[in-house]
């Protein structure tokens with residue numbers, strides 16, 4: 246037996262350095278805590294690393310998705326295709342617009358909705374009602390973008406890229422560059438690739454759309470005199486804009502991200518390459534070590550033409566062949582100081598969606614879910630800790646079989 250690890254290994258966590266702490270305390274000592282210089286700096290840095298023309302910061306990944314579907318003007322009667330294997334928020338924002346979710350199946354090896362699964366979902370729905378498609382880059386991998394775009398057949402594609410900041414694809418593509426879609430959304434929750442505490446963003450190459458997203462995140466209001474429509478109220482006798490005046494053009498929310506959060510996000514973004522390199526190296530170590538446990542335990546199926554930043558390290562475990570329930574395996578790992586999680590219960594099986602849409606069968610997502618277990622992965626994890634996780638899993642398997 247190896248000795249127990251010095252620390253509990255969660256399935257994911259942030260890595261905060263003294264530079265991050267200093268960046269945040271600088272803002273706390275400054276005059277502006279909410280929308281100050283750090284918001285614009287963070288947005289421009291994020292646009293830089295993703296290769297998109299614009300990035301709009303907001304209060305969470307959920308807010309980013311909500312703003313994106315608001316900007317698509319979705320409403321009752323509209324439908325949006327979402328893969329069933331994702332976090333709740335991807336589908337929930339569609340419902341918050343009064344629109345309906347069409348759940349697509351995923352590939353049982355990769356967990357991704359590809360062109361084929363999208364075509365099947367669209368075929369099932371028939372034409373007309375579907376207004377957008379929201380693919381999810383599960384675990385950090387992306388399905389072939391050309392195939393997805395072909396299957397989407399002109400429908401707007403909004404990628405939920407919350408798992409995939411730092412992922413490279415195709416020839417020179419970077420997740421977030423919006424080469425294959427109108428918008429992409431990100432989350433800076435601490436388990437994601439970079440942490441802002443809470444935080445999110447939308448990237449786009451459409452300048453007018455970016456301006457609209459900024460207006461929607463701030464109550465739908467504008468202070469830009471050029472866009473005022475009520476001249477009688479907006480201007481004084483000389484035609485100058487009144488100093489107190491702002492206008493609300495449409496319904497919006499407060500989804501702003503504070504300067505405090507943006508300072509942390511900016512400081513973290515500077516370390517994105519190092520975080521991704523660490524994640525890739527640890528994932529490669531897992532891949533090699535887990536080969537010993539095949540075919541009982543298999544790494545997530547891989548797609549071509551993609552260099553994922555690996556938000557989570559997902560394995561597929563044959564719990565039936567193992568003769569042990571997943572909960573029991575998780576409990577044994579937890580006793581050994583190893584945190585695990587299941588990503589995700591397919592959304593069509595959630596009570597809310599089952600009540601709304603009835604029993605649906607999506608065998609790819611269901612098979613994937615039956616076998617999924619995410620093992621610890623975070624940038625300052627060590628290779629010895631990876632080996633310890635795999636060895637512990639191996640010991641559990643040996644005892645069980």
Ligand SMILES: *Cc1c(COP(=O)(O)O)cnc(C)c1O
Nearest residue numbers: 305306307332334407432433434
């Ligand atoms: C984390 C996540 C979200 C939501 O992000 P929050 O910042 O937690 O609101 C949405 N979609 C996916 C796929 C995610 O992983």
